[in-house]
Amino acid sequence: MTSAKEAPPTNRIVQRSAATTDMYDRAVQAGLTGHTITSRSGKAVRLTDGRECVEFVSCSYLGLEDHxxxxxxxxxxxxxxxxxxxxxxxxxxxxxxxxxxxxxxxxxxxxxxxxxxxxxxxxxxxxxxxxxxxxxxxxxxxxxxxxxxxxxxxxxxxxxxxxxxxxxxxxxxxxxxxxxxxxxxxxxxxxxxxxxxxxxxxxxxxxxxxxxxxxxxxxxxxxxxxxxxxxxxxxxxxxxxxxxxxxxxxxxxxxxxxxxxxxxxxxxxxxxxxxxxxxxxxxxxxxxxxxxxxxxxxxxxxxxxxxxxxxDGTVATLQEQLWANVELFDEHNSRNLVNAGVRSPVRGLAMETEEAAFDSAVRLHEAGILCFPVFYPVVARGTGLLRFALSANHTPAQIESIAHHLTAA
Incomplete structure (x- = not known):
């Protein structure tokens, strides 16, 4: 039996929870993640407040979800x-x-x-x-x-x-x-x-x-x-x-x-x-x-x-479109992105602090762009990252429009 003077035992889950800040809750409250959508068309989604945004969140990399x-x-x-x-x-x-x-x-x-x-x-x-x-x-x-x-x-x-x-x-x-x-x-x-x-x-x-x-x-x-x-x-x-x-x-x-x-x-x-x-x-x-x-x-x-x-070859055509979009994303973003040049549909913008990632996600959201702001324990403690999932369904205009906002992020 644990005495009154002894500290209760801790485990990895308790330690991780104790080290997790309130950034995720703040991101939800600010409308940066935890989104509720009412409809979608391609990569455009409509939020409950009526705003239409372009999402870089879904992992449907070939756009087959609504085929x-x-x-x-x-x-x-x-x-x-x-x-x-x-x-x-x-x-x-x-x-x-x-x-x-x-x-x-x-x-x-x-x-x-x-x-x-x-x-x-x-x-x-x-x-x-x-x-x-x-x-x-x-x-x-x-x-x-x-x-x-x-x-x-x-x-x-x-x-x-x-x-x-x-x-x-x-x-x-x-x-x-x-x-x-x-x-x-x-x-x-x-x-x-x-x-x-x-x-x-x-x-x-x-x-x-x-x-x-x-x-x-x-x-x-x-x-x-x-x-x-x-x-x-x-x-x-x-x-x-x-x-x-x-x-x-x-x-x-x-x-x-x-x-x-x-x-x-x-x-x-x-x-x-x-x-x-x-x-x-x-x-x-x-x-x-x-x-x-x-x-x-x-x-x-x-x-x-x-x-x-x-x-039957349908997916092969969609693969070509996905990688063309990934290449276009890399071409239009001069920042040193996570995975830049790598044959992965995921890109990330690493931030030195959680606050920097939060502020950048706010600016992108105000511009009608949804990404996934990530904090500890998904990334290292005290840091942040903006995650972008690219799809064959993104249009060139949607990809090109994000470049200016990422440069300013």
């Missing part, structure tokens, strides 16, 4: 099924879900894909089974796993650290510093290392996933890649950044996770595993499959239609 083919797919699904079928995935599913997984298997030849209702659900469902050696294609040492987590890996992986620690120890490294990975892998000591990384960082640049794959292989381990922001935006059939960086194939020690909720234009997440046996175990035993709700039936239908658009 007529996807809208029609939803309408057809509504007529067939209604709005939803409430059951666990491994209880009842629509025929379109089998079709979607088959289509994803064409995008990733030779792989067996399993669709979840979010990328976070993929992590929660897959990682405990992978680390326990239950998936047939991925044996684990009798000493168990060692989780090696990149410090910049998405919060959806960082947040389940407590779950992972029930199975094996967790250490962290910095993907930009290979020595930290070497040190972390050296701690395996008979365990099977599982390296957890992003493909494209949601705030930063490109991760050298091939080098991490090779390092994990040298220690008999696996690399588990969350390429949520990289899916669809590049590669043949929109297979994504990480798949291309790995030579358009997944070696036996590589697992690829992708999002259907960003450039893909729909909703959900998936994993590409190496055998049908792996997929069968995931459908039978992954926690979200057994205890979570199924994918929204309308989203399953539009995801399947989006997959067809990936395979």
């Amino acid at each position: 007529p083919r996807l809208v029609q797919a939803v309408r057809t699904a509504l007529d067939k099924y209604g709005t939803h079928f409430s059951s666990s995935r491994n209880s009842v599913q629509p025929a379109e879900l089998d079709e979607l997984e088959e289509l994803l298997g064409e995008i990733y030849p030779g792989m067996s894909t399993v669709v979840f209702n979010s990328v976070s659900s993929v992590h929660l469902g897959v990682l405990p089974l992978l680390a326990s050696g239950i998936l047939p294609s991925y044996p684990v040492s009798g000493n168990g796993p060692l989780f090696v987590v990149d410090r910049t890996a998405h919060a959806s992986m960082q947040a389940i650290r407590g779950v992972l620690e029930q199975i094996g120890p967790v250490v962290r490294f910095r993907s930009e510093d290979p020595d930290t990975l070497t040190t972390a892998l050296a701690r395996a000591d008979g365990r099977t290392p599982i390296v957890l990384v992003d493909g494209i960082g949601s705030m930063g640049g490109l991760i050298d996933v091939a080098a991490l794959r090779d390092a994990a292989a040298e220690h008999g381990g696996y690399v588990y890649i969350d390429d949520a922001h990289g899916i669809s935006i590049s590669g043949r059939h929109g297979a994504g950044y990480a798949y291309g960086a790995l030579g358009d194939r997944l070696t036996p020690n590589t697992l690829l996770v992708g999002s259907l909720s960003k450039a893909f234009g729909g909703s959900g997440g998936f994993i590409a595993a190496h055998s049908a046996a792996d997929a069968a175990v995931l459908r039978r035993e992954a926690n979200p499959m057994v205890f979570g709700h199924s994918n929204m039936i309308t989203h399953v239908a539009l995801n399947a239609e989006s997959a067809r658009m990936h395979l």
Whole structure:
């Protein structure tokens, strides 16, 4: 029992909360984030106060969210099924879900894909089974796993650290510093290392996933890649950044996770595993499959239609437009932007202080431009960043107009 004189125990969550300022609340109150929209047309959105603004917030990098083919797919699904079928995935599913997984298997030849209702659900469902050696294609040492987590890996992986620690120890490294990975892998000591990384960082640049794959292989381990922001935006059939960086194939020690909720234009997440046996175990035993709700039936239908658009060449045309817009954005902004010149649809304007980021976001908002102002704990304590998500749907005029305002920011 803790005595009255002893301070209550703290944990990482408490420490992070204590270090977080009121900047996010101030940004919401000032109308800089936490927006409520009443309609949209392309990249123009209407706010509740009637103002129309150009948004650089949505992660629909190819602009598929409101594509007529996807809208029609939803309408057809509504007529067939209604709005939803409430059951666990491994209880009842629509025929379109089998079709979607088959289509994803064409995008990733030779792989067996399993669709979840979010990328976070993929992590929660897959990682405990992978680390326990239950998936047939991925044996684990009798000493168990060692989780090696990149410090910049998405919060959806960082947040389940407590779950992972029930199975094996967790250490962290910095993907930009290979020595930290070497040190972390050296701690395996008979365990099977599982390296957890992003493909494209949601705030930063490109991760050298091939080098991490090779390092994990040298220690008999696996690399588990969350390429949520990289899916669809590049590669043949929109297979994504990480798949291309790995030579358009997944070696036996590589697992690829992708999002259907960003450039893909729909909703959900998936994993590409190496055998049908792996997929069968995931459908039978992954926690979200057994205890979570199924994918929204309308989203399953539009995801399947989006997959067809990936395979029929439609997405390749949209990729060209996206990268033309990214290049145009870089050409018209002389500031030293985060990711400038990098093949990522995300750009950022780093600020030395939170107040500077807040003030710049105010000026952009007054000019009718919505971006995402970011503060600790997303970026380093005391600093700020303005995040811009570029899309194939932005017009040249919308991109060019932002240059003057960023120069003044």
